[in-house]
Amino acid sequence: xxxxxxxxxxxxxxxxxxxxxxxxxxxxxxxxxxxxxxxxxxxxxxxxxxxxxxxxxxxxxxxxxxxxxxxxxxxxxxxxxxxxxxxxxxxxxxxxxxxxxxxxxxxxxxxxxxxxxxxxxxxxxxxxxxxxxxxxxxxxxxxxxxxxxxxxxxxxxxxxxxxxxxxxxxxxxxxxxxxxxxxxxxxxxxxxxxxxxxxxxxxxxxxxxxxxxxxxxxxxxxxxxxxxxxxxxxxxxxxxxxx
Numbered sequence: 001x002x003x004x005x006x007x008x009x010x011x012x013x014x015x016x017x018x019x020x021x022x023x024x025x026x027x028x029x030x031x032x033x034x035x036x037x038x039x040x041x042x043x044x045x046x047x048x049x050x051x052x053x054x055x056x057x058x059x060x061x062x063x064x065x066x067x068x069x070x071x072x073x074x075x076x077x078x079x080x081x082x083x084x085x086x087x088x089x090x091x092x093x094x095x096x097x098x099x100x101x102x103x104x105x106x107x108x109x110x111x112x113x114x115x116x117x118x119x120x121x122x123x124x125x126x127x128x129x130x131x132x133x134x135x136x137x138x139x140x141x142x143x144x145x146x147x148x149x150x151x152x153x154x155x156x157x158x159x160x161x162x163x164x165x166x167x168x169x170x171x172x173x174x175x176x177x178x179x180x181x182x183x184x185x186x187x188x189x190x191x192x193x194x195x196x197x198x199x200x201x202x203x204x205x206x207x208x209x210x211x212x213x214x215x216x217x218x219x220x221x222x223x224x225x226x227x228x229x230x231x232x233x234x235x236x237x238x239x240x241x242x243x
Contacts, residue, residue, distance in 0.1 A: 001092045001117045003043035003179070005109075006082050007033055008068075008075035009099035010050035015227050020054050020099055022226070024236045025243050029226060030054055031061040032102030032239075038063075040109035047099070048082035073193070074203045076178075080189045083182075093117075094185050096178040100226045103235060108177065108219045115155045115217050116179045123188075123207055123214045124155070124179040127172035128222040135173060139163040140227065142174040142202060150218040158214040161204050173222045178204075184212060 009020045009030050016022075020030035027035075030047060037045040047058045047065035050072075058065035066085055072078045079096050093116050097104065108126050116124045127144045135141045143165050148156040150172065165171060180188065194209040196202075207214055224235045 002090050003093040003095055003113050003116075004083065004086070004088060004091045005037045005040070005043060005045040005095045005097055006079040007037060007045070007047045007097045007099045008049075008078040008082075009047055009054050010070070010078075011053065012050070013100075013227075016229060016232065019226055019232070020049075021057055022232055024102060024239050027061060028057050029102045029232075030099050031058055031063060033097060033099050033104065034058055034061070034063040036102070036104050036106055037097055037109065040106045040113075042095075042110060042113045044088075046082060046086065048078045050078070076185070076203060077189055080185055083185070091182050094180050094182055096180070098176045098225065101176075101223045102226070103239060104177070104223045105220045108175070108217075112177060112179050112217050115215065116181075119155055119215060120181075121155070121179075121215045122181055122184045122212050123204075124217060125158070125204070125214060126175045126177050126217045126219040128175055128219040130171060130173050133167065136165050136167060136171070142176070144172050144174040144216055146170045146172065146216050150216060155215045155217055158204075158208065158216050160208070161200075161202050163200060163202070172216070172218075175219045175222055176225075188212065 013019045021028045048068045050070045055065040068081045145159045146156040194206045196205040226232045
């Protein structure tokens with residue numbers, strides 16, 4: 001089974017413009033994510049960028065990148081364009097990694113890929129245990145409720161993704177890694193955005209609204225995503241201290 005990892009990236013993030021090229025240990029955030037994906041050693045890795053500066057940065061750091069349209073509504077549309085442009089044969093799964101999680105756990109990438117192969121799943125993602133009850137009300141932390149406890153059933157189906165929640169059975173902190181079977185990715189991008197998806201700003205709801213199953217693997221922990229200046233400075237401090 002062949003997996004291709006694509007990392008969508010763009011400079012025009014609303015909350016932290018220029019985010020992919022911010023440096024930690026003198027390497028850009030996007031190049032850190034690329035290196036982690038390579039270390040997972042599950043298949044070819046490519047950055048799908050909206051901006052030439054990102055393509056140049058990734059290539060200067062020894063990585064692979066491709067320029068894509070700046071008209072995409074979602075990261076999934078961007079990875080699908082890159083997948084088509086690459087025109088690779090026999091790709092079974094396409095993994096979409098977030099370009100703003102430079103501390104992503106490599107084992108989580110490996111584990112999700114293995115689960116997809118074992119279960120021949122349509123879409124897979126990962127989620128971590130919720131440590132603080134206050135996270136339930138935090139709209140910036142996306143939650144997923146699964147059919148079963150992930151410790152008992154390590155690739156349970158997702159029932160719903162949501163931004164705000166009361167405490168619930170089998171609720172987890174969703175980590176934005178996705179893995180699609182190549183056939184499902186094509187079907188998914190051809191579907192209209194659903195009402196649920198638009199209202200909640202969560203494109204995974206488009207899949208559930210169209211009866212596409214999403215299975216969830218348990219992550220070791222939720223990585224710190226970089227959405228704000230504070231996130232960036234906190235993560236920079238941690239990563240630079242560790243090195």
